[in-house]
Amino acid sequence: MDDVTRAAAGIKATEERLARVGPVAGRATSGDGEVVVEVSPGGGLREVRIGPDALRMNTDALAREILALARRAERVAGGQLHHAVSGVLGRTAQEELVALGIERAEDEGDDEAGPLLRRPL
Template identity: 45%
Template sequence: MSDLDDQVGAEIDRANQRVVETERRVADLLARGGPVLGRATSADGTITVVTPPGAPPSEVQVEPGALRMGPDALAAEIVRVAARAARDAGARLHRSLGRVVDPGTANGLAELGFEPRADEPGPERWSR
């Protein structure tokens, strides 16, 4: 084998070690904190949606008062609240994983649509 082959092999080994270590940190984080969920409630408090990141809502609560708005308005409000819950879930995922992954991976989360909240610091300032 050439020196170049040795260097490439060593770099691949280091990259594999980083992947294994990141997997361990993510698993530890999820074991300590449980699942990442987003939550949003309508302005009048009659509709609440809970959802994991990148998935359909896992819970939709509709209080009797919400039924007064009629089926079309109710459906539209559920969709609006679910969208806010999905953004919250994405931001929570970004914040949680941003603590244990490198800044490039954290930026990749944003590219996938799991963006941090505007009032939170970027990944370069997060502690590890």
């Protein structure tokens, strides 16, 4: 199999795997559930939801919370993308994702509290 055929087969396999997995996105939620951020791999915002209690926060603090959640969601999305393509992309291609800023994540969950909005104990 020549390089072009091998590359085409890899692209097709990647497309098929991503189609089975569905949309790859990361989501992070503040501890009280008032702020939810969803991003694509690479950090493109897909959704930001802000509840009424969060709107009572200082605007600078709310902005910091949104940015922190977006960074966490980006790590989640990157981890999902790596997981989705790990079976079809070689190590070099996966390293290229990291070089582009799409990092592997270690079990980042959706239920982690953000730095400012935490559930009361």
